[in-house]
Amino acid sequence: MTAIELSSVTKRFGPVTAVDDLTLAIEDGEIFGFLGPNGAGKSTVISLLLDFIRPTAGTVRVLGRDAQAESLAVRERTGVLPDAYHVYDRLTGRQHVDFAIRSKGTDDDPDALLERVGIEDAGDRKAGTYSKGMAQRLMLATALVGTPELLVFDEPTTGLDPTGAREMRDIIRAERDRGATVFFSSHSLHQVEAVCDRVGILNRGRLVALDSVAGLRERTGGGARLRITADQMSDAVLNTLRSQDGVTAAEADGQTLLVTCDPGAKADVIATLRGSGVDVVDFATETTSLEDLFIDYTTDERAAAPGEQR
Numbered sequence: 001m002t003a004i005e006l007s008s009v010t011k012r013f014g015p016v017t018a019v020d021d022l023t024l025a026i027e028d029g030e031i032f033g034f035l036g037p038n039g040a041g042k043s044t045v046i047s048l049l050l051d052f053i054r055p056t057a058g059t060v061r062v063l064g065r066d067a068q069a070e071s072l073a074v075r076e077r078t079g080v081l082p083d084a085y086h087v088y089d090r091l092t093g094r095q096h097v098d099f100a101i102r103s104k105g106t107d108d109d110p111d112a113l114l115e116r117v118g119i120e121d122a123g124d125r126k127a128g129t130y131s132k133g134m135a136q137r138l139m140l141a142t143a144l145v146g147t148p149e150l151l152v153f154d155e156p157t158t159g160l161d162p163t164g165a166r167e168m169r170d171i172i173r174a175e176r177d178r179g180a181t182v183f184f185s186s187h188s189l190h191q192v193e194a195v196c197d198r199v200g201i202l203n204r205g206r207l208v209a210l211d212s213v214a215g216l217r218e219r220t221g222g223g224a225r226l227r228i229t230a231d232q233m234s235d236a237v238l239n240t241l242r243s244q245d246g247v248t249a250a251e252a253d254g255q256t257l258l259v260t261c262d263p264g265a266k267a268d269v270i271a272t273l274r275g276s277g278v279d280v281v282d283f284a285t286e287t288t289s290l291e292d293l294f295i296d297y298t299t300d301e302r303a304a305a306p307g308e309q310r
C-alpha cells in the first residue's frame with residue numbers, strides 16, 4: 001500500500017504559495033526524510049496530511065484514506081510529533097502519556113513509553129519543569145502511543161542534544177522495523193542520511209530532488225576535495241593542476257590550495273606539485289558532502305529558475 005499520496009497539491013496562503021503542485025508517494029514501511037530550508041513548505045505539507053489545513057488544489061491520501069473526508073480514521077492510526085507543541089505545565093510526564101493512552105483507547109504501559117524515550121526518571125515531575133529536550137522526548141512518547149502505522153515528525157531532532165538525536169534515530173529505525181512508515185521533516189541532511197530510505201528536497205513549495213540517500217550521494221559525483229598546505233604556490237602550478245585529468249577546480253588562498261578532483265586523481269595532484277618543486281607541508285581530503293548538494297539544490301539562483309525535478 002502507499003502510505004502517503006499527494007497528487008498535484010497546491011496550498012496558498014493569500015499571495016504566498018507554500019506548496020506548489022506537489023506530487024509525491026511514500027510507500028508503506030519507508031523512512032522518508034523531507035528536507036528543505038526555512039519556509040520551503042515542509043510544515044504545510046505535514047498539516048495537509050493531518051487535515052489541520054486544506055489544500056487549495058489537489059488531493060491528499062494517507063494510509064489509503066482521503067485525508068480530509070476520513071481525517072479522524074487517519075489520525076487514529078498516526079503518531080504525530082508537531083513542530084510547535086504544547087505541554088501542560090501542571091501535568092506530570094506520566095499524566096501526559098496516560099492522557100494520550102486514554103484518548104487513543106490503547107493499553108500501552110506509560111512507564112515503558114517514558115523509558116523508551118529516556119525520561120523515566122522524570123515521569124512524576126510536572127512537565128512545566130522539563131527542559132526543551134525533555135518536553136520533546138515526552139511528545140515523542142505520546143506520538144508512539146498505540147503503535148501507529150504512520151509516524152509524522154516535524155523537525156524531530158531540533159532541541160535534542162547529540163545523544164538525544166541519536167536515540168531519536170534509533171527509535172525511528174525501530175519503528176520502521178516493526179512495520180511503521182516514518183515521514184519526517186528536517187533542515188539537516190546529517191539527520192536524515194543516517195536513517196532515511198529516501199529523501200525529498202523541497203524548495204519554495206516545489207520538489208527539487210527525490211532520491212535514495214545513496215542516489216543523492218552519487219549525484220555528488222563521489223568527488224574529493226583536497227586541502228593542501230604548500231610552502232609556495234604560483235599561477236603556473238595552479239594552471240598545470242587545472243589542466244590535469246580528473247581535476248575540476250584548483251584555487252589557492254595564500255599557502256592553502258583547494259583542489260576538487262576525482263578520488264582517483266588525488267595521488268597525481270600531489271605528484272604534480274612535487275614535480276613542480278612545491279613542498280607539500282600537509283594535506284587533508286574531504287568528500288563532497290550531501291550538505292553541499294542540499295545547498296546546491298536550494299540556493300536562490302536555482303530556485304528562481306523554474307524548479308524542475310531533477
Ligand SMILES: Nc1ncnc2c1ncn2[C@@H]1O[C@H](COP(=O)(O)OP(=O)(O)OP(=O)(O)O)[C@@H](O)[C@H]1O
Pocket residue numbers: 013016017018036037038039040041042043044045083187
Ligand atoms: N498560516 C499561514 N498563513 C500565511 N502564510 C503561511 C502560513 N503557514 C505557512 N505560511 C507560509 O508558507 C511558507 C511555507 O511555510 P512552512 O512553515 O510550511 O515552511 P517550512 O519548510 O516548514 O519552514 P521551517 O523549516 O522554517 O519550519 C512560508 O512562506 C510561510 O510564511
